[in-house]
Amino acid sequence: MAHSGDLLRGHTETIILRILKDGDSYGYEIAKKIMDAGEGIIDVKDATIYTAFRRMEEEGLLATYWGDGVGGARRRYYSITERGRANYDERLKEWIKVDQILNNLIKGEQND
Amino acid sequence: MAHSGDLLRGHTETIILRILKDGDSYGYEIAKKIMDAGEGIIDVKDATIYTAFRRMEEEGLLATYWGDGVGGARRRYYSITERGRANYDERLKEWIKVDQILNNLIKGEQND
DNA sequence: TTTGGTATCTAAACAGATTATATACTAATG
DNA sequence: CATTAGTATATAATCTGTTTAGATACCAAA
Numbered sequence: 001m002a003h004s005g006d007l008l009r010g011h012t013e014t015i016i017l018r019i020l021k022d023g024d025s026y027g028y029e030i031a032k033k034i035m036d037a038g039e040g041i042i043d044v045k046d047a048t049i050y051t052a053f054r055r056m057e058e059e060g061l062l063a064t065y066w067g068d069g070v071g072g073a074r075r076r077y078y079s080i081t082e083r084g085r086a087n088y089d090e091r092l093k094e095w096i097k098v099d100q101i102l103n104n105l106i107k108g109e110q111n112d
Numbered sequence: 113m114a115h116s117g118d119l120l121r122g123h124t125e126t127i128i129l130r131i132l133k134d135g136d137s138y139g140y141e142i143a144k145k146i147m148d149a150g151e152g153i154i155d156v157k158d159a160t161i162y163t164a165f166r167r168m169e170e171e172g173l174l175a176t177y178w179g180d181g182v183g184g185a186r187r188r189y190y191s192i193t194e195r196g197r198a199n200y201d202e203r204l205k206e207w208i209k210v211d212q213i214l215n216n217l218i219k220g221e222q223n224d
Numbered sequence: 225t226t227t228g229g230t231a232t233c234t235a236a237a238c239a240g241a242t243t244a245t246a247t248a249c250t251a252a253t254g
Numbered sequence: 255c256a257t258t259a260g261t262a263t264a265t266a267a268t269c270t271g272t273t274t275a276g277a278t279a280c281c282a283a284a
Binding site: 073 | 240244250
């Protein structure tokens with residue numbers, strides 16, 4: 001059977017960029033935010049977030065720094081770069097189109 | 113970079129079921145229908161359709177038969193089964209929820 | 225006869241997501 | 255004080271739907 005994560009596939013990076021637009025964050029927190037919004041239907045594994053971070057950092061979409069580990073486990077923070085913001089804008093535009101197409105295809109509405 | 117097909121991933125089978133609800137069809141035709149609806153943003157390769165057919169037939173979602181090859185290349189037709197119809201209904205319900213969640217996550221609207 | 229469209233099929237490669245596992249710090253429980 | 259649970263990061267190996275590439279085959283038009 002398909003991964004449950006196939007529903008999110010291709011959008012993980014877009015969602016991470018969207019969250020980081022609100023301010024710097026770190027893997028564990030982002031994973032929890034997605035899980036909370038997922039309402040039990042969508043869930044992400046933390047490994048998915050961390051591997052996405054690696055890709056996105058290489059592409060220059062994110063910058064990273066270590067938080068000052070005062071109490072608790074160390075955190076690696078990520079911030080969105082200028083390129084990341086531009087990339088998000090593109091992805092958002094694409095999603096709006098893709099969403100319309102997918103709705104037409106899945107629900108079967110035709111607009112001639 | 114991500115496959116362009118990652119946008120469709122996880123929904124291919126749902127779309128095939130949706131199309132077959134309108135009547136029996138075959139791989140080449142289904143691929144063209146998705147391509148036409150895809151507006152250049154979404155595209156499927158025929159191999160994706162054919163491998164999906166195999167999976168879906170094994171799951172009992174589809175039944176298949178050869179068309180009478182009067183002129184032109186032979187066609188293998190597929191029809192949706194009862195199980196396939198029930199499966200589509202489930203997938204449609206899931207999609208409606210997933211679509212909402214994805215829109216919230218990607219666009220960043222929160223509903224407290 | 226060669227090109228292009230129609231039509232199906234499969235092995236191998238691709239890549240994002242998952243699984244499994246390791247590490248490490250802190251707070252609360254017993 | 256030992257144990258458990260929560261927080262937090264990381265990576266190798268595996269999984270699986272999709273893509274790539276190649277094969278086969280029929281027909282019509284140039």
